[in-house]
Each structure stands twice: as structure tokens, then as C-alpha cells.
Amino acid sequence: MTSEQPFKIAVPDDALALLKRKLDDTRLPDEVNAAEWAYGAPLADIRRLLSRWKDGYDWRTHERELNALPMFTRTIEVEAFGELSVHYVHQKSAAKGAIPLLFVHGWPGSFLEVTKVLPLLTSVSADHPSFHVVAPSLPGYAWSEGVLEKGFHGKHYAELFNKLMISLGYTEYVTQGGNWGHILALTTASLYGPKHVKASHTNSPICEPPTFFGSPIVLLKCLITSFTSREREAASITENFFKNGMGYYAEQSTKPQTIGYSLADSPVGLLAWIYEKLVTWTDAYPWTDDEILTWISICWFSRAGPAASIRIYYELALSGEVIAFPKTTVPVGLSFFPKDLVRSPKVLLRSKGRIVFESEHKVGGYFAAYEQPEALVGDLRKMFGMSGPATGVVPGYTGY
Numbered sequence: 001m002t003s004e005q006p007f008k009i010a011v012p013d014d015a016l017a018l019l020k021r022k023l024d025d026t027r028l029p030d031e032v033n034a035a036e037w038a039y040g041a042p043l044a045d046i047r048r049l050l051s052r053w054k055d056g057y058d059w060r061t062h063e064r065e066l067n068a069l070p071m072f073t074r075t076i077e078v079e080a081f082g083e084l085s086v087h088y089v090h091q092k093s094a095a096k097g098a099i100p101l102l103f104v105h106g107w108p109g110s111f112l113e114v115t116k117v118l119p120l121l122t123s124v125s126a127d128h129p130s131f132h133v134v135a136p137s138l139p140g141y142a143w144s145e146g147v148l149e150k151g152f153h154g155k156h157y158a159e160l161f162n163k164l165m166i167s168l169g170y171t172e173y174v175t176q177g178g179n180w181g182h183i184l185a186l187t188t189a190s191l192y193g194p195k196h197v198k199a200s201h202t203n204s205p206i207c208e209p210p211t212f213f214g215s216p217i218v219l220l221k222c223l224i225t226s227f228t229s230r231e232r233e234a235a236s237i238t239e240n241f242f243k244n245g246m247g248y249y250a251e252q253s254t255k256p257q258t259i260g261y262s263l264a265d266s267p268v269g270l271l272a273w274i275y276e277k278l279v280t281w282t283d284a285y286p287w288t289d290d291e292i293l294t295w296i297s298i299c300w301f302s303r304a305g306p307a308a309s310i311r312i313y314y315e316l317a318l319s320g321e322v323i324a325f326p327k328t329t330v331p332v333g334l335s336f337f338p339k340d341l342v343r344s345p346k347v348l349l350r351s352k353g354r355i356v357f358e359s360e361h362k363v364g365g366y367f368a369a370y371e372q373p374e375a376l377v378g379d380l381r382k383m384f385g386m387s388g389p390a391t392g393v394v395p396g397y398t399g400y
Helices: 013-024 043-055 059-066 118-122 154-167 180-192 216-224 229-244 247-254 256-265 267-280 289-300 306-319 373-384
Strands: 071-078 082-091 099-104 131-136 173-177 197-202 328-336 353-360
Touching (some): 013 043, 013 267, 043 267, 043 289, 059 289, 082 118, 118 131, 118 373, 154 180, 180 328, 247 306, 256 267, 256 306, 267 289, 289 306
Parallel strands (some): 099 131, 173 197, 197 328, 328 353
16 A cells, blocks of 8 residues: 555646547537437537537636645555555545545546535534545546456445545544445445444435345335325436436446447547436536536546446446445434435335434435535534534544
């Protein structure tokens, strides 16, 4: 394991020039009349974003803004996979008793998802707890090294995360995650709690459905429970997503290499593939064109290339960890956002472990940390604050 190395993003000029040439040579498809979003990302939107990317968007400006973050790299050895260079944001709080927190992102995100919650989590106040935040880029994302061997799934991510936290001096810590971060953070808690991981929080409350032979009592509870109007609405959104929104998943979880060629070679192909998710997976979030293009550019310029980030779907699907709520003995908190893509009933979630905190929000979707940073941080403050159900879970770290 190498020592921590400060990191600055420095995309080569020739990479910017190549992107410009590819954008100049883009061939756009036609479009069915009045298609809007029914067929996917609208042509007018992609044409506008393409024009901005070519002639108005300045990557160097956004690169400088990102470089204001405290970013680092470190090489960590993962059993059976050797050494991997990991990129991460590490922001310490000025509070002496700040709680170490591992923040885990998902796809199609990156460390960018932590940027809005970072100043809130690390702020110092007598009214709420503060956190030391570590936000790694998953292997194959942003400037973390990709994995080129088969079989890298949940337990390997957990090993990497735990070794990273320990290397930073955080032998005891809490986790937070959404999207893939939900599964990976809870897997880390399951494998390394309660010795190292003391509690976990998720904004993607999903778990596998009960079966008659696997969990008959839980199944019976689900059958006789009277669900709230919000739970019925969430069930409708979930049903619609499985019916109309899973095309990307089918491809990425079965043949990621095939779609990978398009994502790696066509910047506009990558743009359309991810833009559709950014818009349809959020709760009317007011994206600016530059926000979208920064999100896409990080993936385009990433160390391992755009195709590397989608292999997580194949590996976790093969391992059976896709719709999972890894059982853990540590306290778990749940935040419910109404426009999240998939949400399990509370009665089912409560059967999965020590659920000590629940919070229901009126707005927000899949990317809660980016869409509703104040709401998400507010939940963490309530969960780990002085009167919260997980106060003092990390010995010696009160949060203040």
C-alpha cells in the first residue's frame, strides 16, 4: 500500500483536441415526429448539448473548479486482484470529534456526487454533528484504475474501501451510499462491521422481494400490510421502471463490452446514453447544460475510459448482488425520496436488519446527494446527532 499522493486533474491538450474532432464529425440520427422522451433522449436536446460542447463549454474552467477539491490517489492491494490505484476526495472537518464517513457513489455518477454535500457534512456547529468525509471513485470511474480481471464484485469493493479508510487512520467509521453505493456501502458494513463499520445510511432503500420458501413470515407481513399512499406511488414508479426503463440494465449486465465500444468511441453516444438517465432519474432537477457536460466529460476523460464504469453491472449481476440489502448487525438509516427508481416497502426493509432511522421526503430522486443535498445531510445529522438513534456509534467521535 502506497502513501497518499495529492492529485490534480490535468487532461492533456491532445485529449481535448481529439474530443473536438469527434464532436465536429458527429452524425446525428433522425427522429420520429413528436417523439419527445418516449423513444429516448430527444434530438433537439442532444443537438443543443453537442453545440455547447463543441463551441461554448470550457473544460479547463470546470477542471480548475474540480481541482479545488482535496483529491488524492493511493495504491491499495485487493486480494486476488493485486494493486489498484484509487482516486478519492478526502475532506477533514475542523471539529475535533468529527465522525469519519465513507461516501460511495454509483453509476452514472462519480466523485462529483459528493461535491454539494461535502461543505455541509464538514461544517462545524454546536447544533449538528460534523464529519470527516472520504469519497472514493469506484474502480473504473473518474481517475481510479479500472479492473481488467473477471469477478470483481461486492466483497472486493468492500475490501478496497475498508483498507482505504484504515490507511487514512479511520479504523472505525460510518458509511453512506445511494445507487450502487447502497449495495457496496452496506456490503462493507456487513463484512467489516461492527469492528470497523459502526453504522450505515442509504438513500436507495431497496432489497430483494421475499419468497415463500426463503422468508415466509416476511412475505405474509407484506401481503397483509396496508400500504400508505406514498408507498403505493413508489410501487407504481418501481413497476413502470422495470417495464420501461431497464433497457440499459439488460445491456450493461449481459454484454457490457458491446455497448462499451460506442461509449468509448462516440462522445455524443456517451452523452445521449447518460443524459437520458440524468433527466429521467431525477425529480425535475433543473440541470444546466454545463452541469451535464461536466458530468459526461469526467466519464469521457476518465483514466480507464467510459466502458470501464459499466462492467460493475455484469459482475454484480453474476454474483447475485443486484437487488440486495446485505444483512448487517450495525444500525442502518433509510432516506426515502419520492422519485427514486426502485423502492421496497418499509415492512420488507425493516426485516433486513437494525433499522434505527427513517425519513420520508417530498421531493428528490435517484441522485439525492446532488439533487437534495440539504435534505440528505439533514438526515445524517439527525441520525448521528446528539439525540439521534446512532449517536456515539464511533467511540471517541461525537461529531462535535
